[in-house]
């Protein structure tokens with residue numbers, strides 16, 4: 001008998017939920033000796049997720065104990081309702097860090113219809129994996145999730161045995177090599193798109209819009225996404241890393257620097273991250289770029305719009321809000337202006353409510369939002385899919401953390417499609433913005449090409 005047959009699939013079409021949904025989830029955890037996350041994620045062909053934060057939490061999830069999907073403009077409300085049903089009555093036998101969480105994300109646009117390379121990626125989809133391996137500080141935990149305690153216990157035993165047989169180190173190897181690349185946006189088209197946006201800005205219809213491009217990379221061999229992420233960790237240790245693998249589609253992955261929100265209890269942390277210059281070849285050149293960005297009226301305006309919008313979007317939900325001092329965020333290949341923002345929530349809120357209020361911030365959308373969305377839709381000839389959208393997790397308490405799905409790509413067979421964009425404001429120069437976009441393709445492109 002398939003003991004997992006009672007586990008749940010909640011689809012947006014399901015007006016009334018099947019009886020199995022009344023069965024609460026059960027989970028059990030056990031502490032592990034260290035284990036290679038790459039080996040866990042390769043262990044079989046069940047669906048997989050990986051989530052890792054700059055502060056050292058790493059989680060790999062395998063299989064599906066419960067799935068939540070939702071489409072259309074009501075997607076956030078539907079997700080929240082289903083999240084409550086899925087987690088209602090959850091019994092977790094283990095430490096908090098190893099508790100079941102739902103991992104996934106949303107598409108940038110709410111009217112998203114999946115087309116290649118985004119086949120299988122709905123407008124919103126989260127899964128509670130059947131098995132989680134969680135590493136935080138010095139501890140590693142294995143958690144099994146099921147619909148009844150016996151199945152959870154069996155699963156925990158089986159995976160404990162299985163992990164014992166896996167290597168604790170996994171070589172991170174070389175990239176697959178790049179055969180050729182194709183752009184969705186030619187240089188001429190880009191210049192025309194930026195100039196159209198500048199005209200709208202000149203007419204006062206728009207203050208800022210983030211325009212993006214896609215770069216489709218054909219590889220010399222198959223790409224190993226976990227291995228690529230492991231190499232990205234070494235070059236970009238202060239970034240998030242994520243992988244969302246669909247059974248019936250591609251693997252979306254990336255190493256974004258930008259936090260959309262982290263919520264624990266009534267505390268919320270977010271940030272404005274906007275304004276970009278390259279790293280310099282020497283410490284002096286590096287500082288000169290940073291100083292130029294800090295002292296530039298144009299960069300400060302571009303950044304200030306994001307901080308202001310976040311403050312306004314959070315105001316109805318938060319009882320107090322602190323905007324910290326602006327700093328320079330230095331990554332291996334780029335530097336950004338960054339302003340950390342913290343708030344205390346006014347009432348009992350689900351992290352998805354904060355995500356809904358914030359997405360898209362003008363770091364990836366624009367101001368005013370409606371004119372920016374219209375400009376993006378008119379200009380862009382490719383599907384953003386889940387690029388620049390919220391990617392992360394939430395738990396039974398409504399806590400969670402989301403990154404912005406940047407410095408990312410979707411792998412399908414021997415192709416990886418990369419996405420990157422840049423903020424256009426009055427005084428933006430199409431050539432400089434082109435260079436900024438190319439720089440933002442580099443993190444993943446360099447790893448694919450690194451042989």
Ligand SMILES: C=C(O[C@@H]1C=C(C(=O)O)C=C[C@H]1O)C(=O)O
Nearest residue numbers: 274275276363406420421422423
């Ligand atoms: C849009 C991207 O990055 C965003 C836009 C930035 C900018 O315009 O300066 C900087 C950081 C991100 O918020 C991207 O990486 O694709």
